[in-house]
Amino acid sequence: MFSVRSKQTSCLYTRDRVRLDADVYYPDSDAEFPVLLMRQPYGRSIASTVVYAHPSWYAAHGYIVVIQDVRGRGTSEGIFDLFAHEREDGEDTIAWAANLPQSNGQVGMYGFSYQGMTQLYAAAAQPPALKTICPAMTAYDLYQDWAYEGGAFCYQMNLSWAIQLAAETARRQNNVETYHTLYAASRNPSLSDPVCARSGILRRLAPDSHYHTWLDRADASDPYWRHLSPSLLLHNTDLPMLHIGGWFDTYLRGTLKLYNHMASRSQFPQHLVVGPWAHLPWGRRVGAIDYGPEANSPIDRLQLRWFDQVLKGIDTGLLNEAPVCLFEMGTNQWRQFDRFPPDHPETFYFLQTTGLASLDDRAGTLTQSPPPHPQPSTPDTFVHDPWRPVPALGGHAAFPAGSFDRSNIDCRSDVVTYTSAPLETDLHLAGATTIELYCTADTASFDVCAILSEVKPDGSVFNFSQGYLYIHQPVGKVEMPAAASQSPSQSPMPAPQPLTPHLLTLQPTCICIPQGSAIRLSLSGACFPAYAVNAGTGDRSGQGRLMDARVITVTIYSDGDRASQLQLPVIP
Incomplete structure (x- = not known):
């Protein structure tokens, strides 16, 4: 251990002569040390201490630690343009950091969220001094892992984050009134139109925000996403990486995609650790559950072992351990695996119903026996009313998460539930649940929210995984009665089509459902404000209006050739 010198402020000039400012923490020694770099947009004094130890802690363990304001943030010069300069600026910063006084020329990076993205962009440039990165809770595909999920716009998270970034711009401009207005809005974002996700306050006070650009680019094939997504930039990059995620983090999909991509081709160690955490903080209590002392974050100690191994050549034993470390909720302990997801046989549960699963939680069941074939059964039907959408509660896409x-939400008549019998033995899950759902609606578009929960013996219902899907149906002309055809609110009806299943992939998880509890699948047409409400018109979330939104009747089938089912990632 070293004592740590007083923080120094230093700067570099990028290749286009923009000054970037950084705080530098030195061990109090004349020796040379590796450099740990974090590049972030929230003011470098914070240094992501919402989830990590203070930079001085790492410096005390023998590292020069650099916390930098990215371009156009904090006190750094330039104009902030979301992710646009992070590749080149990251490459320049790494070359500069490698040549700091007392640097031994080796650089590692760490950080979560935006700070995870700056690692990926810098790594894509392949600077020779960069030896390892530790990306946490970040996107691999910017569209699928950050802005949208299942084709639906992630409303609450995206709006809150855009307001936060706009407030930092106002602070830099010394615009006190705008800053305070945005601060107040961040505590209580205006969600007056659940269908139209456009933001009046951002349009007025931050017209250059990325927010409406993301809304306007609802197509995943738009070149905008291809240009910015790390998934298309990292094909020739190979480094040792420590990947960090949380079961209730909104960007877990990106963490796992990046890990699996690197693990499948890298010549270097790739390790993955996933805790029972939301995006922040990383502690033992998430939502209404206390996961015990083992859930307190081990990440700082783990990162230190990782950097000691890779940057200092110290045998910490880390490379002798299994590369995948997952926190199993329920047993509240860490489990080791060789890969993610772990190998497991296919375990199917089929939806069965009396047709009243939206009104009686005993009417819809999950069973491992497929429905009789070809005997038809009454489908379940529920009505989604945009005036009173099903509210979000926890999960990974809403705030607070967890x-x-x-149980009160599952009692709504616009939520259908399918519940298994009480388990005879403990059920261990690790991986992503997929649902093959046969469903239709009477409108041009509709959404499906799927939530998996544990039903405890006392009747309480605690969610542990969810997924969301935007569905657009082909429309055609349907003959309507004369009076109905004159209605200005009448939308085109879906054209008759062969019924094919929709595939939903839920948030991966690792959990033990104990003997005596049951599993429940809850389906609904909304999860507001986590996602903007589907108007039923085929318009995307930046185009429709609540007053034009349709009441949507959704039908779910679970018989014969239309056997809706879910595949659970059951492990020993």
Whole structure:
């Protein structure tokens, strides 16, 4: 251990002569040390201490630690343009950091969220001094892992984050009134139109925000996403990486895609650790559940072992351990695996119903026996009313995130539930649940929200995984009665089509459902404000209006050739 010198402020000039400012923490020694770099947009004094130890802690363990304001943030010069300069600026910063006084020329990076993205962009440039990165809770595909999920716009998270970034711009401009207005809005974002996700306050006070650009580019094939997504930039990059995620983090999809991509081709160690955490903080209590002392974050100690191994050549034993470390909720302990997801046989549960699963939680069941074939059964039907959309509660896409008792929501008539019998033995899950759902609606578009929960013996219902899907149906002309055809609110009806299943992939998880509890699948047409409400018109979330939104009747089938089912990632 070293004592740590007083923080120094230093700067570099990028290749286009923009000054970037950084705080530098030195061990109090004349020796040479590796450099740990974090590049972030929130003011470098914070240094991501919402989830990590203070930079001085790492410096005390023998590292020069650099916390830098990215271009146009904090006190750094330039104009902030979301992710646009992070590749070149990251490459320039790494070359500069490698040549700091007392640097031994080796650089590692760490950080979560935006700070994870700056690592990926810098790594894509392949600077020779960069030896390892530790990306946490970040996107691999910017469209699928950050802005949208299942084709639906992630409303609450995207709006809150855009307001936060706009407030930092106002602070830099010394615009006190705008800053305070945005600060107040961040505590209570205006969600007056659940269908139209456009933001009046951002349009007025931050017209250059990325927010409406993301809304306007609802197509995943738009070149905008291809240009900025790390998934298309990292094909020739190979480094040792420590990947960090949380079961209730909104960007977990990106963490796992990046890990699997690198693990499948890298010549260097790739390790993955996933805790029972939301995006922040990383502690033992998430939502309404206390996961015990083992859930307190081990990440700082783990990162230190990782950097000691890779940057100092110290045998910490880390490379002798299994590369995948997952926190199993329920047993509240860490489990080791050789890969993610772990190998497991296919375990199917089929939806069965009396047709009243939206009104009686005993009417819809999950069973491992497929429905009789070809005997038809009455489908389940529920009505989604945009005036009173099903509210979000916990999960990974809403704030606050985590697990909560949702038994009251499951009692709504616009939520259909399918519940298994009480388990005879403990059920261990690790991986992503997929659902093959046969469903239709009477409108041009509709959404499906799927939530998996544990039903405890006392009747409480705690969610542990969810997924969301935007569905657009082909439309055609349908003959309507004369009076109905004159209605200005009448939308085109879906054209008759062969019924094919829709595939939903839920948030991966690792959990033990104990003997005596049951599993429940809850389906609905909304999860507001986590996602903007589907108007039923085929318009995307930046185009429709609540007053034009349709009441949507959704039908779910679970018989014969239309056997809706879910595949659970059951492990020993």
